[in-house]
Amino acid sequence: MSAQRLDAESVIPLIEDAVAAPSMHNAQPWKFVLRPDTAVLELRGDPERAMPRADPDHRALHLGCGAALFNLRVSAASAGCPAIAELLPDGLDPWLLARIRFRSSSEADRDLIPLHPAVRSRHSSRFPFTEERIPxxxxxxxxxxxxxxxxxxxxxxxxxxxxxxxxxxxxxxxxxxxxxxxxxxxxxxxxADGGEQERSDGIPxxxxxxxxxxxxxxxRDFGRSQPVSGRxxxxxxxxxxxxxxxxxxxxxxxxxxxxxxxxxxxxxxxxxxxxxxxxxxxxxxxxxxxxxxxxxxxxxxxxxxxxxxYGPQGPATPRRAVAEFFDVVGRPEPTPR
Incomplete structure (x- = not known):
């Protein structure tokens, strides 16, 4: 991927890594907008996935989107195109959380590359841990x-x-x-047991x-008020x-x-x-x-x-299809001949 010329095909693998991040109740409160004409990828919060009772100030929403941004940085570094993120770049647009550009140098952010294998294997575990103390x-x-x-x-x-x-x-x-x-x-x-259509968000x-x-x-006991057969x-x-x-x-x-x-x-x-x-x-x-x-x-x-x-690895939780939260706006400038 060229830092001067972005396209959806190059960006989507980075976004797929980004959204492996945790978010409150696995609401996945993010949107990504690619602007090829300015070589910018935007990270936006999604107000439709906010939680007005538990998170009225959107603090947890920002944490989830920040976690996704870090995953994207790790993925970009692993792909040899380190990312630079400008946080909250527009005071008049509070849902624009970061404006991301990519560099050509593969030397920057090399310390993030060893973390890349953990991006897809990290899961929350709501199971008992052992009493073994962490060194x-x-x-x-x-x-x-x-x-x-x-x-x-x-x-x-x-x-x-x-x-x-x-x-x-x-x-x-x-x-x-x-x-x-x-x-x-x-x-x-x-x-629900079987009868409910499988969802791509939330906690299963x-x-x-x-x-x-x-x-x-x-x-947190997500089944406290909902009886689950066999639990x-x-x-x-x-x-x-x-x-x-x-x-x-x-x-x-x-x-x-x-x-x-x-x-x-x-x-x-x-x-x-x-x-x-x-x-x-x-x-x-x-x-x-x-x-x-x-x-x-x-x-x-x-x-x-x-x-x-130390204990059992938690199961993976579902993720939405990229098409649900990714958009491309504008067209890249034609390459001079």
Missing amino acids: TPLLDALCAAARLEGCRLVVPDAWHTETVLGVVRDSEHREAIDPALRDETSAWTHA VSAFGPRPSGRSSPV GWAVFEEHPQIALLGTSEDTPTDWLRAGQALERVLLQATADGLVNSMTSQPLEWPELRWTVRDPLAPMGHVQMVIRLG
């Missing part, structure tokens, strides 16, 4: 990965981990008594994982290993950076043989979000709680 060097590498994207990853001590888990349980109770939030979550889950039954037996787990129970790890991803400020630009940092951490974890899941329940309640922050860490705003460890 400190691996955790240090994940913290370094977050710093490379301008964010911080903090591994809380046992005391603060218990605090965070307590806030997760509190947020679960709040969701249980909020009909609007329950309905919104249910709209993004597939709880196969990704629910088992119900936690006894003490609640740091995993069993399991005991989750007694001492979950979590990490807090955060930023110093809390603007849309910070959210996009946090999304890129989140995906960089998750891909590095996957490459290192770790499995993961994410929980955002306590971050969806402003009065609870501040309590998630580690008071001893220089982090202003927590953007995601990540559960890490």
